Amino acid sequence: MTTNFTALPIVDLAPLSSPNPDPKDVQALADQLHEVFKTVGFAYLINAPISFSHQDVFGTAKEFFSIPHKEKMKLAKRTFRGENVNTYRGFFPAQTGSDNLKEGFEVGPSSPRTPSQQSAPASPFILTEGNVWPSKATFTKQALTEQLYTELQSLSTTLLAMLATSLGKDLDCFTSLLTESISTLRYLHYPAITPPAPHQELNCTPHTDSGLLTLLHQDSTGGLEVLNAAGEWIPAPYVPNSIVVNIGDLMAQMSGGRYVATYHRVKSSGAERYSVPFFCEPGVDAMVGEEGNQVPYRQFVLGKMGTWVEFQGVEDHEPPLAHAPGHTAVEAY
Ligand SMILES: O=C(O)CCC(=O)C(=O)O
Numbered sequence: 599m600t601t602n603f604t605a606l607p608i609v610d611l612a613p614l615s616s617p618n619p620d621p622k623d624v625q626a627l628a629d630q631l632h633e634v635f636k637t638v639g640f641a642y643l644i645n646a647p648i649s650f651s652h653q654d655v656f657g658t659a660k661e662f663f664s665i666p667h668k669e670k671m672k673l674a675k676r677t678f679r680g681e682n683v684n685t686y687r688g689f690f691p692a693q694t695g696s697d698n699l700k701e702g703f704e705v706g707p708s709s710p711r712t713p714s715q716q717s718a719p720a721s722p723f724i725l726t727e728g729n730v731w732p733s734k735a736t737f738t739k740q741a742l743t744e745q746l747y748t749e750l751q752s753l754s755t756t757l758l759a760m761l762a763t764s765l766g767k768d769l770d771c772f773t774s775l776l777t778e779s780i781s782t783l784r785y786l787h788y789p790a791i792t793p794p795a796p797h798q799e800l801n802c803t804p805h806t807d808s809g810l811l812t813l814l815h816q817d818s819t820g821g822l823e824v825l826n827a828a829g830e831w832i833p834a835p836y837v838p839n840s841i842v843v844n845i846g847d848l849m850a851q852m853s854g855g856r857y858v859a860t861y862h863r864v865k866s867s868g869a870e871r872y873s874v875p876f877f878c879e880p881g882v883d884a885m886v887g888e889e890g891n892q893v894p895y896r897q898f899v900l901g902k903m904g905t906w907v908e909f910q911g912v913e914d915h916e917p918p919l920a921h922a923p924g925h926t927a928v929e930a931y
């Protein structure tokens with residue numbers, strides 16, 4: 599259950615960077631994360647053990663989105679460009695006329711398992727397909743993106759091990775799900791709305807994320823809001839050099855309902871905005887869900903996908919769905 603929180607708590611991960619961490623400090627950190635995920639489901643992480651500054655992360659995202667639209671469309675998922683072979687990784691264009699006015703570029707693991715190893719259920723989406731990249735001439739930061747992915751996966755793994763012990767489970771109970779993980783790093787660009795449209799209130803509609811954990815870099819524009827138990831949208835403004843962490847639906851389930859996957863949205867001020875969520879996800883064959891009712895992650899994720907706006911085509915785009923907090927997740931992971 600979420601509580602009537604009025605701001606997101608800040609969790610200091612400094613003990614994780616110590617060459618010789620005091621076990622008491624690590625335990626205190628695990629206890630703090632456990633408490634935060636039971637009550638808010640969201641926090642700012644500071645002093646995270648990653649080598650990237652915000653400037654590095656957003657410099658990379660900005661370089662990608664400054665590529666001419668025509669070039670980016672060559673990397674579009676098949677939903678948005680029928681002749682392309684990529685179905686799950688790659689670019690999605692902003693869907694004008696909707697409340698989800700953002701373009702994105704999604705990257706999975708560098709060495710995914712080969713699609714031929716896929717098994718049922720049949721789906722037009724190949725969850726284990728390889729990444730697509732712009733030419734080296736237009737995008738110089740492929741290696742950096744792959745490195746960012748690796749570091750965020752490693753941080754997620756550390757957090758999941760701490761949460762497992764706090765929940766009284768085996769240390770590897772969540773991390774073992776990450777064999778051949780299909781985690782997703784998503785660069786997002788919310789274009790400026792000019793002139794600001796009074797009706798364009800949201801540019802990312804209310805949703806819960808569906809995976810295990812999300813690690814979000816947001817720029818200083820602001821707009822992220824998180825729903826508390828009283829139904830109030832609590833702003834989660836930029837805190838310098840922090841990474842926002844939140845629980846996804848799958849983790850809420852696998853914690854036996856002890857952790858909360860909290861609704862969030864992005865309110866538009868009309869200003870341009872960049873953000874970079876990393877969705878930590880299991881491998882497609884990992885058995886996930888509530889005890890006694892588990893399914894392979896492949897099935898879990900394909901079941902969720904129908905509700906993600908990034909997978910609705912542009913040509914046949916319908917008017918936006920009516921989204922009400924408390925109902926089913928309407929987008930994202
Ligand atoms: O842009 C943001 O800050 C949040 C994006 C988000 O919640 C998502 O992509 O799931």
Ligand SMILES: [Fe+2]
Nearest residue numbers: 806807862930
């Ligand atoms: Fe989200």
